[in-house]
Amino acid sequence: MWIYEKKLQYPVRVSSCNPMLAKFLIEQYGGADGELAAALRYLNQRYTIPDKVIGLLTDIGTEEFAHLEMIATMVYKLTKDATPEQMKAAGLDGHYADHDKALFYHNAAGVPFTATYIQAKGDPITDLYEDIAAEEKARATYQWIINLSDDPDLNDGLRFLREREIIHSQRFREAVEILKEEQGKKTIF
Amino acid sequence: MHTHLKTYHPYVSPFDPCKPMVEKTYSTPPHLYIGFQPPNLPQFSPMEALRTGTLWKAFYDPWYSPYEKGNKGVPS
Numbered sequence: 626m627w628i629y630e631k632k633l634q635y636p637v638r639v640s641s642c643n644p645m646l647a648k649f650l651i652e653q654y655g656g657a658d659g660e661l662a663a664a665l666r667y668l669n670q671r672y673t674i675p676d677k678v679i680g681l682l683t684d685i686g687t688e689e690f691a692h693l694e695m696i697a698t699m700v701y702k703l704t705k706d707a708t709p710e711q712m713k714a715a716g717l718d719g720h721y722a723d724h725d726k727a728l729f730y731h732n733a734a735g736v737p738f739t740a741t742y743i744q745a746k747g748d749p750i751t752d753l754y755e756d757i758a759a760e761e762k763a764r765a766t767y768q769w770i771i772n773l774s775d776d777p778d779l780n781d782g783l784r785f786l787r788e789r790e791i792i793h794s795q796r797f798r799e800a801v802e803i804l805k806e807e808q809g810k811k812t813i814f
Numbered sequence: 815m816h817t818h819l820k821t822y823h824p825y826v827s828p829f830d831p832c833k834p835m836v837e838k839t840y841s842t843p844p845h846l847y848i849g850f851q852p853p854n855l856p857q858f859s860p861m862e863a864l865r866t867g868t869l870w871k872a873f874y875d876p877w878y879s880p881y882e883k884g885n886k887g888v889p890s
Binding site: 635764765767768771772773774775780784785786787788789791792794795798799802 | 841843844845848849850851864865866867868870873874875876877878879880881
């Protein structure tokens with residue numbers, strides 16, 4: 626069960642009308658390493674992982690939905706007042722023809738979201754390594770979007786999201802150490 | 815010197831079609847070096863932590879675009 630707080634995790638400000646940025650941001654919405662894939666991956670893995678790290682997956686999976694909401698807000702703000710002409714200029718004419726201004730779970734190339742993005746191997750170490758890789762990929766994606774963006778207010782929110790990816794990666798790495806159960810033990814060889 | 819932005823210099827051919835980027839960079843954020851978080855690390859104030867995205871100063875590594883106006887550069 627979840628409790629919803631009707632506010633964003635971090636304020637989303639967009640200072641320039643640049644629908645082109647929405648085209649890149651949608652990668653983090655419905656892409657393979659996006660926030661939706663992350664949330665579903667972690668929440669789904671919880672059932673087949675040792676008890677010690679279930680809570681971590683619940684917390685991070687939940688936070689990914691808060692990030693998804695921020696990305697959705699960014700995309701919406703960037704496109705809501707764009708004319709069809711501006712959508713076309715931004716390379717979003719295909720999106721406009723199919724969805725008007727509605728958001729849709731697809732990646733920057735327009736490929737719709739698929740469950741194959743979500744890995745669940747059932748082996749705890751394998752799944753956590755997958756999660757670490759996913760966080761690092763999301764971190765890199767945010768770097769490239771920040772590099773593409775010239776909007777300082779938008780970048781402020783993206784920087785926050787990138788920092789969260791770093792922390793999530795750190796926590797997954799610690800989860801691996803917990804499951805290895807050698808942490809802090811004196812070893813004599 | 816320790817930095818969170820590493821550089822390397824790829825081979826440049828005399829026949830490259832575009833102006834070569836002689837130095838390439840990649841990010842190596844602080845969490846790669848810390849391992850299991852040790853106790854009693856320095857913290858940000860709660861207000862700072864809400865802005866930076868982390869409570870822990872050791873994990874703070876903001877990314878700025880090299881093309882961004884007012885670019886503060888990537889701290890290291």
